[in-house]
Amino acid sequence: MLGKPPTHRRGAGSLYNGSSGTFLPVKEGNDAMATVKFDEATRIYPGNDTPSVDRLNIDIQDGEFLVLVGPSGCGKSTSLRMLAGLEEVNAGKIWIGDRDVTNLSPKDRDVAMVFQNYALYPHMSVADNMGFALKIAGVDKGEIRKRVEEAAKVLDLTQYLDRKPKALSGGQRQRVAMGRAIVRSPQVFLMDEPLSNLDAKLRVQTRTQIASLQRRLGVTTVYVTHDQVEAMTMGDRIALLKDGILQQCATPREMYDHPANVFVAGFIGSPAMNLVAVPVTDGGVKFGSHTLPVSREELAGGGKNVIVGVRPEDVEVTNDSNGVEITVDVVEELGADAYVYGTPTNSAVALEGSDDGLAKPFIARVDGRRVPMKGDKVFVHPKSDHMHVFNQETGARLSS
Amino acid sequence: MALQITTARPDPALLDLPWSTPLEDWPDEYLAALPRGISRHVVRFVRLSGRVLAVKEIKADLARREYEMLRNLRRLDVPSVEPFGVVSGRVDAEGRELDACLITRHLKFSLPYRALFSQGLRPGTETRLIDALAVLLVRLHLTGFWWGDVSLSNTLFRRDAGSFAAYLVDAETGELFPALTAGQRAHDLDIARVNIAGELMDLQAGELLDEGVDPVAISNRIVTRYNELWAELTDTEEFDTGERWRVEERIRRLNAVGFDVDELAITTDIDGTSISIQPKVVDAGHHSRRLLRLTGLDVGEGQARRLLNDLDSYRAGTNRQNDDEEIVAHDWLTRIYEPITRRVPRELSGKLEPAELFHEVLEHRWYMAERAQHDIPIESAIEDYVASILPGKPDEVSVVGVDTVEMPVIVDRGQRP
Known part of the structure; x- marks a missing residue:
């Protein structure tokens, strides 16, 4: 899950590392830079007051794999469709390379x-x-054969080219379907929840396949999913949307380590980050009985309370009355470590981000050899160099 | 997890189906003894309480979504298969979860395009299928439905007085919008064009379609037919105020292509020298609605047109132009239509729908008359038709597909890459 800089991994732009380890030419005659730019792009459905996509700005680099992610209704699919030409753009523009495609029909894009x-x-x-x-499309036979053979090499299908699909395994059949898109050598691939109808196991396999294929082909790709794990594992960068507004666009690492606001913090990562509203005190913030040092500059403009975020792996679990006391509800053993799910014993401690009125547990990852028992009372506090502080009113990140 | 069945028409027999077995392993005893269609999911046809149901194995959320979508489409009066239910919470004998099943009712007398091609075609059948699909696509688009996977295999066809009426079968990729954008319509058309060409090329590769037929040319027909119809139904027309007959003319043209006008916007320019009209709301089924009102018969649009023509000749032939139309229609129904369609022996009743049979008998009478060089009473025509033509027709009441090569998107068991 290392963050990959969104730079031009494709070098000269016309060579890629083929599956057999050789360099094969691709995309001849289509060397235009396939950057994609959402420029204040806005979509308002007729009869709606609020935009479904509100002044979206994203610059996608040539060859980049960008994932649009967010909860249902956040505008991710609408954004993709605007790029595909399936939704009108009511304000702003969309660019592919140096072409303004805002008003082009889908097939001209x-x-x-x-x-x-x-x-x-x-x-x-x-x-x-x-x-x-x-x-x-009227492409001549020789050219078709050439492109098909090239695609088959990338997809490890060369020896099957003259067989019937019946002779292929399910995975190979799926690669044939991918090949159909590849031979068209488009400037940009668009994928809208392509894995949604696969079972869990196959979803993981296909996810890896698509990601590695995209890297080999180096074709700019925009991918929509509601699944943050899919986003984190596949994307060079992730754009997280909520209510039609872009929350953050960054590498998976950056999203994980420096979420721009409470929403991003709660959405990215599994299990989710613990988010607790705590009072500001002298020299920092008060986390139960524990004072967490936070500089005055970072807390500036934060009001009397702030939200502290801590990922389960950054939680210190002790018996020394240090921090917030929780009662252990569930222990999930994973072998090397375990996840502890607990409820604060003091009901005044508010965990943020609970939805549907369901109480959200506090989650801590602990060493698999020192696991508390269900029903135990333990104390938790963040390791101080691994915590996030957010403005309680606006949700914006305060800590650097 | 407990088995969950959602259905608008609860039938206890549903519980007898082997839900704890993966669909592809269902024993033959449950299956309607019928071949299966080509699908990216496992699909089986079962017989249940005297009807044929299609069962598709698919993830639970997608099954529910498609079920709701099909219900909505029926409510919007779009020709589509009837959703029957969703069965979820399935587990096999070892307690492993199985995908949900979407159940739809088999559409009687419908034909998958592959079945039509394997029968040996009358010339021009492929273009008639495309024309039917174009009408369906226009109707879907008018209601705001974006299909996302327009193809011959996602459509069923019913004979309709010598041509075809198309029904949507697969709504998995579809979405309903308040209205479609030009881009969405263009994209659906492009998908249709590519899929149809692919499907016809496949038929050629399987030697089911003559080499002389050009799949690309035929697939392009969906675009032209669609655009013509869309323009007729939605274009604004301008003319001088003196040409007001053109309002009537436009409505007549819309009726001729099978649509009623529910709302027509008429605007004049400031100095009142020109008028522009644009249909705002149109309803398909002009002829079938009229026939339904007059006779209670619910048939295809083309069949209705044919039957209405025969009703008109009956009226003229019996010299009753001044009688009330409903009364004449009732007499025609009881004296002509019903006696003729009842002349089919029981064992031949699975060949053709009654209305299609009536159409065929009218055609047959015409040929007999031409040969004999004089009029033939319809009673003689039906007698000859039942004796000489009908027995040679294939049974079409429950054809559910031929040529079964299944193309699941899922990896084969034990064959993971």
Whole structure:
């Protein structure tokens, strides 16, 4: 999950490291820089007062894998559709490379929606299954064969090209479907929850496959998901939206280590970050009986209370009356370590981010050899160099 | 987790189906003895309390979403399959979770396109299918439905007086919007074009479609047919105030393509020299609604047109133009339509729907008359038709697919890459 800088990994832009370890030319004659730019892009549905996507600004680099993520209704799919040409852009602009595509029809944008349709045709060879859309587009036979062979190399399908799909395993069939999008060599791949109908195990496999394929091809990709784990594991960068507004756009590492606000802090990471409203005190903030040192500058403008965020792995669990006391409700053993889920014994300690009125547990990761028992009372506090402080009113990050 | 069944028509027999078995392993005894269609999910057809149901294995949230979507589409009066229920919370004998199942009712007398092609086609059938699909797509788009996976395999066809009526079968990728943007419509059309061409190329590769047919040319027809119809239904037309007959003319044209106008916007320019009109709300089923009102018969649009024509000839032939239309229609129904359609022996009743049969008999009478060089009474036509033509027709009441190569998107068991 290392943050990858959104720079041009593709070097000269026309070579990639093929699956057999050789360098193969791709995307000939299509060397235009496929950057994507959302420039104050806004979508307001007729009859709505609030925009579904509100002045979105994202610069996507050539070859970058950008994931749009957020809860349902946050505007992620709408943003993708605006880029695809399926939604009107009511204000602002969308650019692909140096072309303003805001008012172009979908098929004039040189983008490909991947996985919209993965039906394979039983009587046609694997090669024809991959290349038939080019035939419709009037591409000549030699060129089709060339592109299909190139795609097959990347997808490890070369030896199956002349067989029928029936002879393939399910995973190979899926790669044929991907090949269909690849041979079109679009400037940008767009994927809208492509894994949503797969079972958990296959989802993980396919996720890895798509991510590595994208890296090999180096085609700019915008990917929509509601699943933060998918976002964290696949994206070069993640753009997190809520209520149509971009909350933060950064590398997975940056999102995890420096969430811009309480919402990002609570959304990214699994199990989620603990968020506790605490009073400001002399020299820091009061976390139960424990004073956490926070500089006056960082607390400036924060009011009388702030929200302290601490990830489960950054929680110190003790028996020495230091911090907030919790009662252990559940222990989840993972082997090397364990997750402890507890409830503060003092009901005045408010855990933020609970939804549906359900009380949210306080979560701590502990050493697997020193696990408290269910029903035990323990004290928790953040390791002081691993905590986040947020403004309670605005939710904005205060700590550096 | 307990088995959960959501259905608008509870049928206890549903509980007898082997829900704890993965759908692809269901024993033959449960299956309607019918071939299966091509699908990216496992689909099976079962017989339950005298009807045929399609069962599709799919993730629970998607199953519920598609069930609701199909219900909405029925409410919006869009031709689509009827959702029957969702079964979720399935576990197998070892307690492992199984995907949910979406159940839809099999549409009687509907035909998958592959079944049509395997029957050997009358020339031009492929274009008639495309025309039917274009009408369906326009109707879907008018209601704000974006399909996302328009194809021949996601559509079922019913014979409709020599042409076809198309029904939506798969709403998995679809979404309802207040209205569609031009981009969404264009994208659906582009998907349709590519899918249709692919499907026809596949039929050619399987030698089910003549090599002389050009899949790309036929697939392009969906675009032209769609655009023509869309323009007729939505374009603004301008003319001089003196040409007011053109309002009537536009409505007549819309009726001719099978639509009623529910709302027409008429505006004049400031000095009043020109008028512009634009249909705002149109309703498909102009002829079938009229026939339903007159006779209570619920049939396809093309069939209704044919039956209304016969009703008109009956009225003229019996010299009753001045009688009340409803009364004449009632007489036609009891003296002509019902006796004729009842002449089909029971064992042949699975061949054609009654209205389609009536249409065929009218056609047959015309050919008999041409051969004999004089009028033939319809009673003689039905006698000859039942004796010589109908027995040779395939049974079409519950055709659910042919040529079963399944293309699941999921990895085969024990064959993970």
